[in-house]
Amino acid sequence: MIRPSADNFTWHGVDIHPYKEDGGTHFKSITRQTLAPAEHDLPVELRYFEMAADGYSTMERHDHSHLVMIIRGSGEVMVGDTVTEVGVHDVVRIPPQTWHQFRATKGTEFGFLCVVNEERDRPHRPTEEEVAELRQHPVVGTFFKV
């Protein structure tokens, strides 16, 4: 049993980690908590990510997929060539090899659960050439931060 603290978005006995251990400037004001490791017949981890206002996750893609449910606040998510406003209890899939980025663009915290396979490949960030091409896109071109 893992219980939330009074704020309901941190959990007793769960460490609050930086979003990525290796640092970087390609994300902002975002933390990671692992609520459940892979166990028994479930080869997936359950994590909770939270951005402060104006925060964002890394714009990246990878072979593995994400299953996400927003549980705090609201924001926007880029998935492939779409940008969508999302809020509490929206369910979002990030398919394999699809560029994606979460941004807390609504002036509030933006937090979501993320289910991911325990065995997964490393994410790739866009190359300079890919960034240049993606910047030309009429929808996502002005959205993403790198």
Next chain:
Amino acid sequence: MIRPSADNFTWHGVDIHPYKEDGGTHFKSITRQTLAPAEHDLPVELRYFEMAADGYSTMERHDHSHLVMIIRGSGEVMVGDTVTEVGVHDVVRIPPQTWHQFRATKGTEFGFLCVVNEERDRPHRPTEEEVAELRQHPVVGTFFKV
């Protein structure tokens, strides 16, 4: 993308099913919604179960495990030989072959997300002999409904 309706606990395009298709009197006032099927590299389904006040799930066990997060109201859960009050954002594991039952004992709706493997065995309910033995237990004996 799956979006909740105005009540935040039903989702557009997601059917509200009876808890179990085969009926029965071993559960009460509980519905099931499948928010995400197994896809890509995630062999798990994400479901949302909700009980009305006084509802309960079937008391059962099985080889597969559950990973649960409460997202609405509060209630109690029996896991093995324990009974615990749970509320929003508590995370509960149901290990394999562990008797368990969720009950909405707090006079309100009680709703939770449940991650489960898409391939799983059928649950078993306790036999009359098992019920008789479990009824002797000092903690769970008076808790569960069959």
